[in-house]
Amino acid sequence: xxxxxxxxxxxxxxxxxxxxxxxxxxxxxxxxxxxxxxxxxxxxxxxxxxxxxxxxxxxxxxxxxxxxxxxxxxxxxxxxxxxxxxxxxxxxxxxxxxxxxxxxxxxxxxxxxxxxxxxxxxxxxxxx
Numbered sequence: 001x002x003x004x005x006x007x008x009x010x011x012x013x014x015x016x017x018x019x020x021x022x023x024x025x026x027x028x029x030x031x032x033x034x035x036x037x038x039x040x041x042x043x044x045x046x047x048x049x050x051x052x053x054x055x056x057x058x059x060x061x062x063x064x065x066x067x068x069x070x071x072x073x074x075x076x077x078x079x080x081x082x083x084x085x086x087x088x089x090x091x092x093x094x095x096x097x098x099x100x101x102x103x104x105x106x107x108x109x110x111x112x113x114x115x116x117x118x119x120x121x122x123x124x125x126x127x128x
Contacts, residue, residue: 045067048066050123060079075116082111088105
C-alpha cells in the first residue's frame with residue numbers, strides 16, 4: 001500500500017511540475033512577443049486587411065486588422081483560445097481608440113490582452 005501511495009505522490013508531483021513548466025513557457029512566449037511591440041507607422045500602411053497571430057498553447061489569437069485611410073478601422077477575431085471569461089475583447093476597443101498596438105491590458109486577462117496586442121502588431125508589421 002505504501003508503494004502505491006509513494007508512486008501516486010511522485011506521479012502527481014511530476015504532473016504539477018510539468019504543468020508549471022508548460023505555463024511558464026507559454027507566458028514567456030507571449031511576453032516576448034509583447035515586448036517586441038513598437039509604435040505603429042500607420043501613415044505607411046495601405047488600406048487593406050492584414051492577418052496576424054500570437055500566443056502559445058492555451059492562450060492564442062488569430063485575427064484580421066482592417067486599415068482604411070491609414071487608421072485601424074476594425075479588428076476581427078478569427079480564432080481565440082483562452083478561458084471563457086478571459087477573452088479581453090476590450091483590448092480591441094483600446095487599440096482602436098489609441099491607434100497603437102500596445103495599450104493597457106484588460107485586468108484579469110493579461111495574457112489574452114497581450115496576445116491580441118502582439119497579433120495586431122504582427123499583422124501590421126509583417127505587411128510593412
